[in-house]
Amino acid sequence: MKGFTPLVLGILATLAFSWLGLAYIPDLQIGHLDPQSDEEGTDIYPMPKSGMAERGRRIYVANGCFYCHSEQVRADYAASDIDRPRDAAPSPPSKWGDRRSAPRDYIFDRPALLGKMRMGPDLANIGKAAPAEEEAAPAQPSPANPANPVPPGASPPVANASPPPANAAAQQNAKPAAQPSTPPAPAASPSAANAPPPPANAQQNAKPAAQPSTPTEPAASPPATNASPTPTNATAQQNAKPPAQPSTSPAPAASPAQAATAPSPAASPSEFPAPYSAAWHHQHLYAPRSLNLDSDMPAYKFFYEKRRVGGEQSADAINLRGEGAPGEGWEIVPTYDAKCLVAYLMSLNQSHPLNEVKSAAPPAASPAAAKPVAK
Amino acid sequence: MNPTEIPLKSPSSVTNLSIGDVEQVERALIDASTRVPVLMFYASAVVWLLLGTLLAGFTSFKLHSPDLLSNVSFLTWGRIRPAHLNVMLYGWGSMVGMGTAIWLMARLCRTTLRHPLLLVTGGAFWNLGVLLGICGILMGDSTGYHWLEFPSYAAVTLFIAYSIIGSWAVLMFRFRRGDPIYITQWYLLAAFLWFPWMYLAAQTMLFIVPVQGVLQAAVNWWYANNLLFLWFGSLGLGTAYYMIPKVIGRPVYSYHLAAIGFWTYAFFASWTGMQRLVDGPFPAWMITASIAAMILCIIPVATVGLNHHMTMRGYFPLMRYSPTLRFTVFGAMSYTAFSVLGVVISLRSFARYLQFSEVSVAYSHLGLYAFFSMIMFGAMYYIVPRLVGREWRFASLIKIHFWASVYGIGLMTLMLLAGGMVQGMNMDNPTLPFTESTQSVLPYLRGRSLSGILMTVAHFVFAYHFLLMLLGLGRTASVPTFLNPVNPEPREMVAH
Numbered sequence: 001m002k003g004f005t006p007l008v009l010g011i012l013a014t015l016a017f018s019w020l021g022l023a024y025i026p027d028l029q030i031g032h033l034d035p036q037s038d039e040e041g042t043d044i045y046p047m048p049k050s051g052m053a054e055r056g057r058r059i060y061v062a063n064g065c066f067y068c069h070s071e072q073v074r075a076d077y078a079a080s081d082i083d084r085p086r087d088a089a090p091s092p093p094s095k096w097g098d099r100r101s102a103p104r105d106y107i108f109d110r111p112a113l114l115g116k117m118r119m120g121p122d123l124a125n126i127g128k129a130a131p132a133e134e135e136a137a138p139a140q141p142s143p144a145n146p147a148n149p150v151p152p153g154a155s156p157p158v159a160n161a162s163p164p165p166a167n168a169a170a171q172q173n174a175k176p177a178a179q180p181s182t183p184p185a186p187a188a189s190p191s192a193a194n195a196p197p198p199p200a201n202a203q204q205n206a207k208p209a210a211q212p213s214t215p216t217e218p219a220a221s222p223p224a225t226n227a228s229p230t231p232t233n234a235t236a237q238q239n240a241k242p243p244a245q246p247s248t249s250p251a252p253a254a255s256p257a258q259a260a261t262a263p264s265p266a267a268s269p270s271e272f273p274a275p276y277s278a279a280w281h282h283q284h285l286y287a288p289r290s291l292n293l294d295s296d297m298p299a300y301k302f303f304y305e306k307r308r309v310g311g312e313q314s315a316d317a318i319n320l321r322g323e324g325a326p327g328e329g330w331e332i333v334p335t336y337d338a339k340c341l342v343a344y345l346m347s348l349n350q351s352h353p354l355n356e357v358k359s360a361a362p363p364a365a366s367p368a369a370a371k372p373v374a375k
Numbered sequence: 376m377n378p379t380e381i382p383l384k385s386p387s388s389v390t391n392l393s394i395g396d397v398e399q400v401e402r403a404l405i406d407a408s409t410r411v412p413v414l415m416f417y418a419s420a421v422v423w424l425l426l427g428t429l430l431a432g433f434t435s436f437k438l439h440s441p442d443l444l445s446n447v448s449f450l451t452w453g454r455i456r457p458a459h460l461n462v463m464l465y466g467w468g469s470m471v472g473m474g475t476a477i478w479l480m481a482r483l484c485r486t487t488l489r490h491p492l493l494l495v496t497g498g499a500f501w502n503l504g505v506l507l508g509i510c511g512i513l514m515g516d517s518t519g520y521h522w523l524e525f526p527s528y529a530a531v532t533l534f535i536a537y538s539i540i541g542s543w544a545v546l547m548f549r550f551r552r553g554d555p556i557y558i559t560q561w562y563l564l565a566a567f568l569w570f571p572w573m574y575l576a577a578q579t580m581l582f583i584v585p586v587q588g589v590l591q592a593a594v595n596w597w598y599a600n601n602l603l604f605l606w607f608g609s610l611g612l613g614t615a616y617y618m619i620p621k622v623i624g625r626p627v628y629s630y631h632l633a634a635i636g637f638w639t640y641a642f643f644a645s646w647t648g649m650q651r652l653v654d655g656p657f658p659a660w661m662i663t664a665s666i667a668a669m670i671l672c673i674i675p676v677a678t679v680g681l682n683h684h685m686t687m688r689g690y691f692p693l694m695r696y697s698p699t700l701r702f703t704v705f706g707a708m709s710y711t712a713f714s715v716l717g718v719v720i721s722l723r724s725f726a727r728y729l730q731f732s733e734v735s736v737a738y739s740h741l742g743l744y745a746f747f748s749m750i751m752f753g754a755m756y757y758i759v760p761r762l763v764g765r766e767w768r769f770a771s772l773i774k775i776h777f778w779a780s781v782y783g784i785g786l787m788t789l790m791l792l793a794g795g796m797v798q799g800m801n802m803d804n805p806t807l808p809f810t811e812s813t814q815s816v817l818p819y820l821r822g823r824s825l826s827g828i829l830m831t832v833a834h835f836v837f838a839y840h841f842l843l844m845l846l847g848l849g850r851t852a853s854v855p856t857f858l859n860p861v862n863p864e865p866r867e868m869v870a871h
Contacts, residue, residue, distance in 0.1 A: 004548060007556065011565040011641065015572050015605070018645035022597045023580060023590075026661055031587050061519035064453020070731060078654035079727050083805040101656040106588035111519040111581075114592045114655055118731035118802060119438070119816075121809045288441075294810035296817070298437065298445040298452050 030103045036355060045352040048108045049344070056344025059337050061111065063300070070115025071124045071348065073097035081122060086129055087292060088275040094129040096122045098351055099359045105350045120297055127349040129276040273319070281342045282334050283318050290320060303338035306330055401485065408487035409478050410762045412494035416474030417755060418845065419502050421838050423466025428834045430459035432827045439820040449513040457524040458512045464522060464602070465533065466505045468747060470498070472610035473540055475754045476563045478762075479617055480544055483560050484551030497539030504532035520581055520591070522599040530578055537574070541567045558633045562613030565641060569605040573598055589656050593649060600648035603742055608644065611706065611747040612679060614754050618703045619686055622757070623693055628685035632678045640675035643668045650721035653730055669721045676714040683707050696857040698773045702753030705781065709745035716741060728803050733816060734795030737788050744830075745784045752776070752837070759841065760856075765849025767840060767856040774858055776837045783829035790826060794819025 037044045049057070060066065073081045073096055086094045101124055106112040115122075272291065273279035280291070286304050288295040304318065309331045316339075317331040326332050334342070353359050437443050437452045444450045481488050488494070508529030511517070516526040525533065544567045548560075577598035580586050586594060620627050627633060646668035649661045687704065694701045716738055720729050729735070756773065760766050767773060794816040801812035843849060850856065 004556070007561060007564065008568065010638065011568050012572070014638075014641040015569050015601070015645050017642075018601070019572075019576055019597070021646065021664065022649060022661065023576065023586075023594050026593055026658065027586055027590055029658060031590050033587065059515075062454070062515035062517055063448075063451055064456055064517065066519060067453055067456055072655050074654045078723070079730075080803050080805045084809065085805065087808045087810055103589045103656050105656065109588055110585060110591065111595075112588050112591045113519060114589065114652065116521060116651065116731070116735060117733075119813055292810065294808075294814050296439075296441055296810075296813045298441040300451065301446045302448040302451075 033104050033107050035107065036104060045354070046105060046108060049347050052340045052343040053347040054344075055337075056340035056342070056347075057109075057113075059341045060344055061113070066113040066115050068115075068117055068119035068297075069121065069123045070118055071112075071122065072101045072114045073099070073122060073124050073350065075100040084121075086121065086276070088280075089129055094276070095125075097125045099353070099357050101350055102354050102357045104354055104356070123345065123348055124350050125348065126276060127346045128351045130346055131274045131277050278342050278346060279316075279319070281345055282316070282338060283320065285338060285341070286318050286332060287320060287324050290322075290324060300338075303335055303341065304332050305335055306332050402482070405481050405485070405487050406478075406761045408489075408491060409481050410491075412488070412491045412498065413474045413478045413758065414762055414845065415495050415498050416470050416477070417759065417841070419498060420467050420470035420474060421841050423462050423470060423505065424834055425838055427459055427462035427467055428827075428831050430455055430462060432824070432831055434459050435820070435824045435827045439817045439824065448515065454513050454515065454517070457517055458509050460522065461508055461512065461524055462505065463743065465501075465508070465525070468607055468743060468751075470501065471751045471755070472566075472607065472747075473498075473501075473544070475614055475751060475758065476566065476610055477540075477544055478758050479559055479614065480547045480563055483557050483617070484547050485553055486547060486550040488547070489550070494540060494543055497536050497543065500532060500536030501540065504529050504536055507532055518582070520595045522602060523577060523581065523595065527582060530582075534571070534574065534578075537571060541571055557617075558627060558630070558637070559613040559617040561637050562609045562616065565637075566606055566609035566613065569601070569609070573601045573605065592652060592655070593657065593661065596651045597648040600651065601645060603739070604644035604647065605641075607743060607747045608640075608710075611710070611750045612640075614750050615683065615703050615707045615710075618699055618750070618753055618757060619683055619707070622697050622700045622703075623687065623690040625686060625690065628682050632682045636675045636678035636682065639671070639678070643671040643675065647672065647717075647721075650726075651730075651735070653721065653723055653726035666721050666723070669718050672714055673718065676711055680707070680711045695859050696861060698767070698770075698777070698856070698858055699753045699757040701777060701858065702749050702756065705777075706746050706748075706750035706753065709741060709749065709784075713738070713741040713746050728799035729795060730799075731802065732795035732799035733791045733819070734799065737791035737795060740784065740791070741788055744780075745788070749780065749784075752780070755841070759844050760849065763844050763847065763849060765844060765847060766852050766854070768843050768849050769840065770856050770858050772836050772840045773856070776833050776840070779829045779833035779836070783826045783833060786826035786829065787823050790819045790822040794823070 035044050035046055048054075076082045078100075081096050082098070082100070084096045086096070105124075106114075273283060282304075284291050284295075284297075285300045287299055287301075288297040289299075306326055307330070309329055313331050314333050317333050320326065320332065433450075434452065434456045437445070437455065441452070445452070448454075477488070477494065504525070508525030511526040511529055512524050517524040518526060523530075545564065548564065577594055580594045581591055585591065616627065616633070647665050649657065649665035650669050653662055653666075655662070683704075691704075694704055719725055720734055720738060756767065797819070798812045798816040801807050801815050802809070
């Protein structure tokens with residue numbers, strides 16, 4: 001090696017070259033993308049997240065959620081991300097994604113939490129997995145009322161006012177009886193408490209099957225979705241467990257049934273909130289193994305507050321039964337941080353089509369699963 | 376073969392000087408000038424190592440027992456993990472690497488270290504930065520970028536500290552005597568010039584003028600991979616290039632090979648990084664370029680490996696005696712294994728299964744522990760006696776350290792590789808529930824925790840031994856501590 005100067009210049013030049021190639025040129029190529037819109041300038045995607053969701057991202061980062069959960073769906077030729085159903089919602093099937101992720105999906109993300117490890121499922125579309133009428137709500141940025149203390153998915157505080165007796169009564173009924181066939185306790189999915197309870201219940205009983213695709217229906221649909229798929233869950237698990245053939249054809253129709261993981265066979269199915277609803281996320285964060293015995297997620301109890309029930313139970317209290325239940329006269333309520341975190345989760349949705357990505361929506365998917373996208 | 380390596384206990388008492396003695400005195404003076412800063416860097420590094428080891432054990436156990444102490448916010452897994460990682464990267468790895476590099480620079484430039492207290496100040500600031508960063512992470516201030524989790528106040532402190540340390544190390548070149556620049560000096564100089572460049576670039580593009588969306592992840596992995604290769608890798612390789620020839624007393628096999636190895640390394644290794652994002656939301660050319668660079672990295676790996684091997688040829692039995700050689704050669708061999716694994720997991724057909732699995736954790740540990748840390752342990756076994764004027768007290772402790780580390784990292788790598796493969800295969804099979812993939816890896820993670828216990832033993836033994844040396848409780852012999860009694864005809868005995 002001759003001389004000091006060529007050595008130093010060479011050292012600096014190599015890294016400069018790599019920086020140019022891997023940081024600067026990509027920035028020219030994909031560093032200044034705009035949201036996509038149609039000809040009329042409407043149907044803009046993506047949109048910035050709401051204030052609560054952005055705060056939720058900070059909490060997601062601070063607690064290292066991204067070390068176990070990725071937020072990217074790889075292309076169908078590269079991996080089977082698109083085919084993978086979510087464990088808690090096998091029917092109607094909720095997949096990790098309809099299409100691969102693209103740079104444009106992340107233009108408002110800071111940091112963009114692509115993730116490196118999947119000790120937990122991918123979350124790029126977790127907001128889309130929510131029951132239909134909860135799904136749409138948090139996607140709208142709500143800069144008008146950033147101080148809104150309740151995540152859009154949860155029930156408005158009005159719920160406390162009108163139907164407390166019905167609420168309490170329903171709970172009383174549900175607890176000792178533990179009949180799987182009882183209509184779901186309204187407390188399980190808080191939004192149900194909005195509607196006058198008796199007709200809602202009647203409606204639930206009358207409704208035969210899941211109708212998540214009718215977002216116009218006011219309040220009755222979450223219990224309905226809750227009521228119908230869960231029994232299927234149980235049976236599906238019964239069927240799927242003994243054979244456990246991983247070599248079966250990966251037809252999308254077959255997979256959800258096998259993937260069914262009913263939470264806990266001992267518990268009454270109606271106790272559980274609709275999968276991937278805000279209430280479900282809260283219960284999952286507070287006690288992951290109350291929803292999925294196989295979960296490896298740590299509990300985040302420090303986001304929740306155990307307090308004495310003052311008057312009537314709060315609408316957003318976690319409806320936990322059995323082991324870990326707060327006990328008579330106590331309730332577990334999410335802190336503001338927890339609500340933000342759930343708002344962030346509910347805002348994760350890459351299902352909007354992008355012009356540069358072919359949507360690989362499988363033709364076999366049931367119409368109930370496909371999100372009706374106006375485009 | 377250089378019989379004058381034994382350090383002088385008190386250079387001023389030497390009166391009768393031959394030429395060999397002059398060199399000996401010179402070395403002793405240089406060593407004396409580096410004593411305070413290098414020992415300070417080493418002591419901090421060892422403290423961080425112990426802390427990082429405890430955090431690592433915690434991380435590992437919590438991963439298969441998620442309810443362990445999960446109710447306290449600052450002990451949640453998602454905060455302990457980055458704390459462990461950053462303690463190891465910036466506390467242990469960087470501190471021990473810079474300490475070694477300062478000593479090597481002074482030796483190779485044949486110049487005494489001027490104003491060593493300035494370096495001590497730099498080291499103190501660096502410690503402060505790491506401490507601030509760890510507290511920040513545990514308090515929930517993490518930035519969310521891999522290997523850059525330190526919040527801005529810690530990052531600024533680190534950078535200030537680095538500018539003192541780094542400029543000092545580079546300035547030593549100005550005062551160097553003797554013109555040929557040795558191979559080790561290329562690597563060390565490069566590391567000291569690369570680190571601020573990449574740190575500043577990453578900080579700027581992520582925090583000061585943030586790039587858009589997915590490019591943050593690209594910059595993030597560009598930095599993380601360069602930190603691994605160009606910072607830790609260069610420090611490790613440079614040290615190995617010094618220690619191996621020095622201990623066996625024989626020049627490096629080929630200078631030309633070394634030059635090829637160095638420049639191809641600088642050129643190709645710096646282009647890797649995007650292979651960690653295979654098939655992510657990026658233009659495919661970026662990822663392909665990194666995969667190609669990864670494959671081309673076989674050239675520097677092969678040349679460096681060949682060079683070390685040819686230098687060592689015929690001298691491998693010395694590993695029986697010299698602790699330094701044993702650690703260094705193990706590290707140099709791990710470098711090859713690390714690079715080969717890196718190539719394999721970056722290929723698209725493997726990445727499909729392994730990308731989001733525990734295999735990437737195995738890969739990082741192979742690089743940062745089996746390769747880098749082992750070489751640094753070896754360097755410390757060589758350098759510390761020359762700074763404190765004592766020899767290591769117990770050969771048995773060195774042996775325990777070596778074997779516990781080797782079995783620990785070996786078991787960890789095997790467990791994570793096997794577990795990661797099972798996990799990855801299950802994850803790519805959509806007919807299985809997702810939890811099947813996490814459940815299937817749990818037994819391997821328990822095995823990994825076991826390996827962590829071995830490594831914890833190794834590190835505490837080492838720290839105890841190091842403490843004895845600091846307290847001046849080492850042996851006052853004139854012969855280095857050998858791992859095994861030397862044969863009756865000790866041809867290489869002087870070679871330590």
